[in-house]
Amino acid sequence: MYGQPVDTLVIGCGNLLRGDDAVGPVLVRRLLERGLPEHVQVADGGTAGMDVAFRMRGARHVILVDACRTGQPPGTLYKVPGAELEQLPPLEGIHLHAFRWDHALAFARWLLKDDYPQQIDVYLIEAGGLEFGAPLSPPVEAAMERLAQILLAELARPEPRP
DSSP states (O other): OTTSOOSEEEEEESOTTSGGGGHHHHHHHHHHHHOOOTTEEEEEEETOHHHHHHHTTTOSEEEEEEEEOSSSOTTOEEEEEGGGTTTSSOOTTOOGGGOOHHHHHHHHHHHHGGGSOSEEEEEEEEOSOOOTTOOOOHHHHHHHHHHHHHHHHHHTSOOOOO
């Protein structure tokens, strides 16, 4: 249920209408289809970074998944500890139309204080095409399927609250 603390929360960020940018929301749907342990919830973070910040309240472990563009081959998978990212974007001058998940981490650290997750992992998948109305490209879909398998194996292990 929304607003209830969970042990692990997987948030898929991105725009379902823009090709490979949809990889986060598509991944959370795939995880739901395959079944998740009771201690895990998923959220479609879509393009609403502010909602991502509030949704993290009280979760022990948050996993964020999104597309990225770094110039590497499409489908390249990155794992970055959230602590390395939460201080990166300056929050001054940010408005809702430019509020991304990386801003959400910095905002959530400030907002949630003791309710901020103990662990945050960010998985990024290198995007190929971002055209409106396009499906996931084959390399991005393959990387998403690999990541789904990795996460399902990781999430199968119970993570009780301390």
